[in-house]
Every structure is written in structure tokens, then in C-alpha cells.
Amino acid sequence: MLHDETLHYLDNAATTRVDPAVADAIRAAMTDLWANPSALYTPGLQAQQALGKARAQVAKTLGCTPGEVYFTACGSESNNLALRGAAVARRGWGRKILCSGYEHPSAALPVEQLGKEGFEVDFVPPGPDGRIDVAAMADRVDKGTCLVTCMQVNNETGAVADVETLARLTKERNPRTAVHVDGVQAWLRVPAALAGVDSFTVSGHKVHAPKGIGALYLRKGYHIEPPYLGGGQEKGIRPGTENVPYAVGLGEAARLMAANSRERKARVAALNARLRQGVTALPEVTVNSPDDAVPEILNISLNVIRSETMLHFLEQRRVYVSSGSACSKGAASHTLAAMGLSARAIDTALRISLCGDNTEQDIDELLTGLSDGLAKLARLR
Amino acid sequence: MKQIILCYQGEMALKGLNKATFEASLAKAVRFRLRDLGEFKVYKAQSTLYIEPETEDADMDEAFRRVSRVFGIAAMSRAAVCEKDFDAICAAAGEYLADSLRRARTFKVEAKRSDKRFPMKSPEISRELGGYLLSRFPHLKVDVHNPDLTVMVEVRDFAAYVHGDKVPGAGGLPVGTSGRALNMLSGGIDSPVAAWRMARRGLALHHIHFASPPYTSERAKLKVKALAQIVSEWTGSCVLYVVPYTEPQEYIRDHGPAPLFTVLMRRSMLRIAHQIAESIDCQAIVTGESLAQVASQTLRALACTDEVQPLPVLRPLIGMDKSEIVATSRAIGAFETSILPYEDCCTIFTPPHPKTRPTLEEIRAAEEAMPGLAELEKKAAAEVERIRIDWQDEVEYLE
Numbered sequence: 001m002l003h004d005e006t007l008h009y010l011d012n013a014a015t016t017r018v019d020p021a022v023a024d025a026i027r028a029a030m031t032d033l034w035a036n037p038s039a040l041y042t043p044g045l046q047a048q049q050a051l052g053k054a055r056a057q058v059a060k061t062l063g064c065t066p067g068e069v070y071f072t073a074c075g076s077e078s079n080n081l082a083l084r085g086a087a088v089a090r091r092g093w094g095r096k097i098l099c100s101g102y103e104h105p106s107a108a109l110p111v112e113q114l115g116k117e118g119f120e121v122d123f124v125p126p127g128p129d130g131r132i133d134v135a136a137m138a139d140r141v142d143k144g145t146c147l148v149t150c151m152q153v154n155n156e157t158g159a160v161a162d163v164e165t166l167a168r169l170t171k172e173r174n175p176r177t178a179v180h181v182d183g184v185q186a187w188l189r190v191p192a193a194l195a196g197v198d199s200f201t202v203s204g205h206k207v208h209a210p211k212g213i214g215a216l217y218l219r220k221g222y223h224i225e226p227p228y229l230g231g232g233q234e235k236g237i238r239p240g241t242e243n244v245p246y247a248v249g250l251g252e253a254a255r256l257m258a259a260n261s262r263e264r265k266a267r268v269a270a271l272n273a274r275l276r277q278g279v280t281a282l283p284e285v286t287v288n289s290p291d292d293a294v295p296e297i298l299n300i301s302l303n304v305i306r307s308e309t310m311l312h313f314l315e316q317r318r319v320y321v322s323s324g325s326a327c328s329k330g331a332a333s334h335t336l337a338a339m340g341l342s343a344r345a346i347d348t349a350l351r352i353s354l355c356g357d358n359t360e361q362d363i364d365e366l367l368t369g370l371s372d373g374l375a376k377l378a379r380l381r
Numbered sequence: 382m383k384q385i386i387l388c389y390q391g392e393m394a395l396k397g398l399n400k401a402t403f404e405a406s407l408a409k410a411v412r413f414r415l416r417d418l419g420e421f422k423v424y425k426a427q428s429t430l431y432i433e434p435e436t437e438d439a440d441m442d443e444a445f446r447r448v449s450r451v452f453g454i455a456a457m458s459r460a461a462v463c464e465k466d467f468d469a470i471c472a473a474a475g476e477y478l479a480d481s482l483r484r485a486r487t488f489k490v491e492a493k494r495s496d497k498r499f500p501m502k503s504p505e506i507s508r509e510l511g512g513y514l515l516s517r518f519p520h521l522k523v524d525v526h527n528p529d530l531t532v533m534v535e536v537r538d539f540a541a542y543v544h545g546d547k548v549p550g551a552g553g554l555p556v557g558t559s560g561r562a563l564n565m566l567s568g569g570i571d572s573p574v575a576a577w578r579m580a581r582r583g584l585a586l587h588h589i590h591f592a593s594p595p596y597t598s599e600r601a602k603l604k605v606k607a608l609a610q611i612v613s614e615w616t617g618s619c620v621l622y623v624v625p626y627t628e629p630q631e632y633i634r635d636h637g638p639a640p641l642f643t644v645l646m647r648r649s650m651l652r653i654a655h656q657i658a659e660s661i662d663c664q665a666i667v668t669g670e671s672l673a674q675v676a677s678q679t680l681r682a683l684a685c686t687d688e689v690q691p692l693p694v695l696r697p698l699i700g701m702d703k704s705e706i707v708a709t710s711r712a713i714g715a716f717e718t719s720i721l722p723y724e725d726c727c728t729i730f731t732p733p734h735p736k737t738r739p740t741l742e743e744i745r746a747a748e749e750a751m752p753g754l755a756e757l758e759k760k761a762a763a764e765v766e767r768i769r770i771d772w773q774d775e776v777e778y779l780e
Binding site: 308309310311312313314315316377378381 | 594631639
């Protein structure tokens with residue numbers, strides 16, 4: 001990593017290191033802007049202004065207006081709020097929900113739950129290449145479809161879905177259908193794609209802000225039914241006294257990420273190329289990510305050594321990656337399973353995810369570690 | 382009102398000439414557990430251990446809780462102390478047990494007069510005190526067969542004691558009176574229960590755990606540490622020995638026949654455990670094996686593992702069903718930690734079809750084909766990590 005040569009953190013899709021500049025902004029806001037932004041006196045106004053500035057910073061990166069950005073506690077909350085809020089608001093005329101087959105649990109589970117509550121849910125799996133065929137997905141939209149949801153960048157493979165096309169085709173078939181996009185892994189990595197999209201989720205801790213802050217884009221004029229009632233903050237969509245310091249942090253992180261966007265993308269793309277080249281040279285390893293996945297995420301299967309074993313082996317060298325599956329006794333990766341990968345490939349999958357702070361040395365340490373591990377560790381029979 | 386904790390001995394009271402040794406151990410254990418809670422006078426008389434606070438601020442709730450986890454005590458009660466005077470006894474009973482008496486619908490009084498100089502006989506005390514309590518708590522009815530509350534009066538040498546129902550103590554014998562053993566702690570449900578059961582029979586215990594990074598994780602090790610910590614509430618402070626077992630385990634997997642893997646591994650672990658046990662003067666090894674629970678716990682497999690080292694292997698769970706083991710695990714507060722899903726050394730590399738009836742001949746032949754194993758075991762034993770478990774430390778919460 002740039003800040004520590006001996007640390008090789010390659011799990012940036014799980015979370016990112018908080019940028020010290022973001023932490024400074026949060027600390028300053030915590031100690032200086034502690035008044036309630038709803039208060040009518042000057043300190044309250046100052047907190048409100050800081051909140052407004054942060055909202056504008058986030059809006060700028062999404063290409064929307066500040067009034068369309070709502071702060072939440074995390075990506076999971078944003079997804080739940082958008083999905084349930086949209087379905088409940090439309091249940092008078094539409095009972096069908098169309099959902100990609102590789103959503104994050106914070107989108108998949110609320111949809112499944114709606115399925116139990118009387119909605120008809122249709123999951124559209126990705127192809128063997130890991131991609132969602134958005135045209136085929138949109139073909140399933142009919143006059144009873146109240147909601148379509150698909151993540152823009154898959155968190156396990158980095159596969160990119162053309163959500164703008166999905167939104168356009170959906171609206172052509174049914175203009176009333178709501179389109180939600182989980183943009184947690186996409187935000188500030190691929191260009192914002194909000195044309196035709198009604199709601200879009202982002203999260204702070206994937207972009208060097210802390211855990212505990214997220215945001216939801218809601219298109220102006222788009223209506224959802226909020227589950228919580230309270231003091232009317234965030235226009236009643238997400239009541240609760242605003243977390244001003246963390247919102248400031250999110251705004252600052254968005255600003256910083258956007259500012260070095262070009263340089264960062266070039267850097268990560270070069271690292272990805274180096275990584276892909278390196279893993280291709282390992283005969284046992286297969287790549288699960290599509291060729292045109294985002295450069296930040298690469299999913300591979302070792303095929304001969306269990307993910308967890310390799311993960312702990314790499315950990316000894318301060319190389320940190322994540323296993324494709326949640327844990328040995330938990331469920332297997334649903335994205336890889338939906339792609340139709342074998343149990344062996346799923347059980348030996350690793351996700352390597354990069355950020356702008358990674359260096360060539362990180363990649364090289366990982367590749368050496370993989371190669372040593374493949375030579376040394378006991379193989380699956 | 383002055384309070385006291387009375388601890389009644391169980392089988393210890395039946396000991397012969399050794400009884401004093403057991404009693405001294407118990408008193409020592411109790412004193413040690415209460416060290417930081419204030420000044421306590423701990424003394425014994427009439428097969429009972431008296432725990433008397435000598436300062437006003439002694440934390441009696443915590444003292445009672447701690448003593449309830451000391452082995453060697455069959456039953457306990459928290460009593461009010463009063464003068465050996467019938468009016469004083471009545472006042473003490475009415476005041477000290479007021480809450481329980483108000484809640485109860487039926488009661489009886491049981492008196493025990495071991496100081497025969499006291500003028501009233503036991504049945505008379507019961508009758509008169511019962512009458513007094515009925516007049517003070519008129520809603521009560523007497524039920525001598527199945528009362529909600531039994532008011533107990535003990536007129537002993539030093540004073541009279543009034544208390545409600547006795548509660549069961551931890552039972553068994555004081556830790557250390559039976560010697561010292563090394564317990565094999567895997568991280569599952571059984572081994573903490575085995576440790577608890579053997580400590581209850583008076584064994585002082587240390588634990589040994591086999592870790593195989595990177596096949597097992599740091600979390601698995603922390604889980605075992607948490608289990609040792611949980612059990613230490615009963616066993617007292619101890620040492621957890623963590624053996625770096627990766628190399629012997631890989632060697633067995635690569636050089637031994639797969640169906641015999643588990644038994645070969647158990648033998649190897651026992652050899653290492655024996656080396657550690659000898660070095661810290663343990664006279665036995667404790668395991669959580671239960672007959673036929675898994676392939677390595679069949680009678681044949683146990684026979685194969687027993688012969689590799691000379692110390693007795695104690696298996697307190699050998700005749701228990703899993704459900705009974707789970708019940709004890711829950712009772713001692715280990716279950717929730719035991720079921721955390723971190724893979725331990727026993728479950729990695731397990732063959733799909735382990736042999737359930739291995740013979741010593743084939744096992745010995747397999748070991749002859751593994752000449753490098755002894756050296757790796759020696760190295761693992763030499764590199765063992767010592768983790769001190771202090772019974773007063775908090776259990777690390779892993780979720």
C-alpha cells in the first residue's frame with residue numbers, strides 16, 4: 001500500500017481504509033458542528049450548511065441535484081429503503097418484482113421477503129460468463145411489474161451490468177415500473193448511470209469514508225413509502241437526527257475520489273492487467289470475472305486449495321484477500337453458484353479487490369504468495 | 382443484618398482420615414476466590430464451611446456466585462446470623478426472609494439444633510417459629526410436605542442461622558485434591574465439558590490445543606482461548622498450550638493411508654500431549670471422547686490411541702450421549718462459544734471414509750512408513766505457545 005509498504009490489503013470491495021483527510025474532516029465536524037441541524041439558531045444553521053455542502057458533493061459525483069440525495073446509515077439501509085419503499089408504494093397496481101440473480105443480500109433478501117408478502121418475484125440469473133443479459137431481463141417486464149432491480153457492478157466478480165439500457169428498455173415496456181440500482185461497488189469507479197434509474201444506492205466505506213454512512217439517490221418526483229416515521233429529517237424518507245460528521249466525511253471522500261479519478265483509474269487498470277497476467281501464469285487457477293469487469297475486482301478459483309486455507313496462508317505475509325464463499329460452514333457464494341460454477345470452483349474461489357492506494361508490490365506479493373501456497377499447501381483430493 | 386454463606390459438604394464429609402486435607406483445600410479455594418471482594422473469615426465446623434464477611438461493604442451477591450462455582454460444595458445457603466435467643470431468631474426470620482415469605486403461599490419451618498445447650502428442642506423451635514411467622518404473614522398456610530418455602534433455622538455452636546431453601550453447589554471435590562492433568566481442548570462441544578467434569582472430580586487442569594495454520598484460523602485459536610476462559614471459572618487459572626501442528630499434520634496426510642488418517646493423527650497428538658504433560662508434571666491426559674461418536678472414537682480406534690503413551694487417558698464423556706453433553710455444555714455457559722463455526726484441527730484433512738475398526742498391526746505398519754514424523758512432533762512440542770488463562774479475566778466475546 002502507498003502508506004505502508006509491508007501491508008498488502010487487497011480486499012477493498014469488503015471495505016476501504018479511511019482516508020486520513022476524510023477522518024480529519026469528520027473529526028473537525030464532530031467537535032465544531034455538533035449542533036442539531038434542525039435547530040433555528042446559528043450553530044444549527046452551520047451544521048445544516050455543512051450537511052448541504054456534503055449533499056452537493058455527493059450529488060456532483062452522481063450527476064444529480066443535491067435535493068435528490070438522501071443520507072442513510074449504509075448501503076444495506078439504502079437498498080432496503082428503496083426496494084421495500086418502491087414495492088409497497090406500487091402494490092395497488094403491480095405485484096411483480098424482477099431482480100437480478102446476483103444481488104447483494106441487502107437487496108436479494110428484501111425482495112425475497114416481499115415475495116413472502118404476496119409479491120411475485122422473478123430472479124434473473126447471470127450467464128456462465130458472469131454477466132446479466134439486460135435485454136433479456138427487460139423482456140420479462142409487463143404491465144404488472146412494479147419494480148426492477150439490478151446491481152451495476154457485482155461485488156464478487158466485478159461484472160458490470162448496463163443498467164441504463166435496462167432502465168430504458170424497462171420504461172419502454174412499462175413507464176410506471178420503478179428501477180432500482182445498487183451502485184455500492186460502482187460508485188466513483190464506473191461513470192454514474194442514472195438515466196431512467198429511479199433510485200441508486202451508494203455507501204461510504206467502499207470509497208474511503210467510514211462505515212456507518214451511505215446515501216440513496218431518489219429521482220425528483222419519484223415516490224417511495226418510507227418504513228420509518230419520525231422527525232421529518234431527509235424529507236421524511238429517512239427520519240432521525242442527521243449524522244452530520246459522517247455525512248461531511250462522505251462528501252469529502254466523494255470529492256477526493258472524484259478529484260483524482262483519471263489518475264486512479266489508470267493506476268488500478270494497470271494493476272489489474274499485471275494481476276490478470278500473473279494469475280493466468282498459474283496453471284491451476286481459473287478466472288471467474290468477465291474480461292470487461294471493473295479493474296477493481298478480480299475473482300479467481302484456485303481449484304486445488306480451499307479459499308480459507310489460502311487466505312490464511314497469504315495472511316501470514318500481510319496479504320489480505322477474501323474468500324469467494326462466506327465461510328466454510330456457511331452458504332457458498334451465490335453469485336458464483338448462479339453462474340453455474342462447480343462446487344470445487346466455488347469452494348476455492350478468492351476475490352482480490354483493488355483501490356488507488358495499491359501498488360505493483362502488492363500485486364507481486366500476492367502472486368508470489370499464491371504461487372508459494374500452490375506449491376506448499378496440501379491440495380484437495 | 383449480618384449475613385453469612387453456609388456451604389455444606391457432600392461426599393467430602395464421608396472421607397476418613399483424609400478429610401482434613403480436603404477441607405483445608407476447599408477453604409483455601411474459597412478464600413482465594415473471594416480475595417478481592419473484601420475481608421472474609423472462612424472456617425469450618427460440623428461438616429460445614431462458614432463464609433463470614435468481616436467488613437460492611439463485602440459484595441455478598443458476587444461472593445455467593447463465585448462460591449457456587451467452587452467444587453467440593455454440595456449445597457449452599459445464604460443465612461442471617463443472630464443470637465441464640467428465640468426472640469432474636471423470630472425477628473431475624475421475619476425480617477431476613479420477608480420478601481420470600483410474602484411471595485410464598487405455603488411454608489414450613491425446619492429447625493436443627495446442634496448446640497444441645499439451647500433450651501428449646503428442634504420440633505419446638507419449628508412449631509413456635511411457625512406460629513410467629515403465621516401471625517406476621519397471615520396469608521401463609523403451613524404445608525409440611527410440599528411447601529413453596531422452607532424456613533430453616535440452625536442453632537449451631539457460635540450462633541443461630543436463619544435461611545430459606547438451600548441451593549445446589551457445584552458438587553464434586555476441591556480442585557487439586559485429585560492431582561493434575563492435561564486436557565485436550567479442540568474447540569468443539571465435548572472437550573470443555575470433559576474438562577469441567579474432571580475438575581469436578583478434583584483434578585487441577587491445564588489445556589492443550591493443536592493449531593494448524595493456515596488450515597485453521599486465528600479465530601479458531603481465540604475460540605479455544607475463550608473456552609478455556611469459560612471453564613476457568615470452575616477450574617481456576619491455568620495454562621493453554623497451543624501446539625503448532627501444521628507440519629506433523631501435513632506429513633501424516635501426505636505419507637499415511639487416508640482411511641487411517643484420523644487415528645494416526647490422534648496417536649500423534651497424544652504423543653505430543655504426553656511430552657507436554659511430562660514437562661509440567663501432569664499425571665493424566667483428559668479427552669472429550671465419547672464411545673463411537675466418530676470414527677476415531679470407536680473401541681478399536683481408542684485401543685489404537687491408548688498404547689502410544691503411558692499416562693492414563695481419562696474420558697469422562699465416554700458413556701454419555703451427545704444430548705447429555707450438550708446439556709452440560711449449556712449449563713456451564715460454553716455451548717454458544719463451542720458452536721462458533723471456525724474449523725479446528727480435528728476436521729481438516731479428514732478422509733471421506735475413515736476406518737472404524739483399525740488394527741494395531743496396520744497402524745504400526747503405517748507409522749513405520751512415516752520415519753520423519755517423530756522429529757516433526759518433537760519440533761512441534763518444543764515450539765508450543767503458552768497462553769496464561771486467569772480465571773478473573775473476561776471471556777473474549779467473538780461475535
